[in-house]
Amino acid sequence: MSIRLRLAVVFAIASAIVYGLGSWLFVSELASSQQGTIDSQLAAQLAKAGHYLPRPGSAAPTTGGAPVPGEYVVQLIDPGGRVRGGSADAGAAPLLSPSELRQARLGRVLRTSSVEGERERLLAAPLKNHPGWVAVADVSLEALDSTLSHVIRELLIAGGVLVVGAGVGAYGLARAALSPVERMRREVAGLSERDAATGVRVPHTRDEIAALATTMNLLLSRLQGALARQRALVADASHELRTPFAVLRGELELAGRPGRSRDELAAAVVRAGEEAARLTRLTDQLLFLARSDEDRVPARLERADIGQLLARCVDHAATRARAAGLGCQVDAPPGLAARVDPDRVGEAVDNLVDNALRFAPSGTSITISARAVGQDLTVEVSDSGPGFPEQFLPHAFERFARPDSSRARRDGGAGLGLAIVSAIAHAHGGRAEARNRPGGGALVALVLPGAVDRSPSGHTGTATCATTSRSRAEER
Incomplete structure (x- = not known):
């Protein structure tokens, strides 16, 4: 059932209930008011009942026929239970039963009875100044019942028209109100994933x-952006994977040619191993990012000495730093401890250091600093290189983002390093930031909220050297 039809049915039912309740109250008030008027008239007839007292020596009144509907019938009953006076159509038979007659001699009796399918209203009371006598006033309620029947019939007809009109009106209003929704549905149904422009008309x-x-x-725009990023991710991943596969294929083809010397075969195997290692690194990076999208990279928090953690990262990069003529130093206050995942944070810092080593000029120094800002831990890696292009900064942590379109291996790797750094920061509930230093060079920071551990501890951990470094940043 459509929303419009449901609204129409609900509105019609609600209108019927409200109208029925109002009609019932109206009919009840009308019947009560009319019956109160009739009771007042009965009381007035009893007040004048003394006029119907028989004269001494006269006989009981005779019936004058059936009373006219709406006319009041008055009877006077003596202590013996005989009708001794009354209106012309009072009849000779008492209108009260013996039990009601005994009750009427003690006080007022008011009842509604049905005689041959016609309702009557009767009021009886002791006759004033005549002990043992009872005055009775009676009237047919045929006129009242006819009026109420007529009113109820008219209300039913009007109610039916009202309910039908309310349902039709509600359906029309709902149709008019929901027509933009139906239009938007048709527009969305007609959209394709290849449409350049997505959206519906806004009324x-x-x-x-x-x-x-x-x-x-806004939702369609986000979906279109996600779809575009997914296509770009597939294209970039395919591009990055194509090169090592092509090199592997070439090396294997060359190795398979006859006449190759042992040294040539060994060199081919070494180059093939390098490309296999690059493939492994790319797939590991992509797998890590895919898991981070599904929140399947939880941080295993433990108390760690941040100075020692950063010192291990410097040890990992020492050989490359010396080869490039660069210095690498740690700037962290003694005793700074935080609850972090040491492996993940070390991986992020390794990525940033490798990135800085690639672009820092010879003779300069790379600085790894850490500081506590309240309970938040901030780790920064800065260099004196050319820095980031301004137009690249908003996209620095996107996957496969690079400051230029070059894909040459000498200019960097796949462009996943900073994306991994951002994922590690988010796994700790924090964020990664990239900016250029005022004096030149790039600065990338990890901000980990609530990570600083100020609780006293006699054991801050011992420095250990990692046997392997993890993924390297290859962004700029």
């Missing part, structure tokens, strides 16, 4: 429908 009503269209456009 100028400034209401909830317009807000829905705006939100839907």
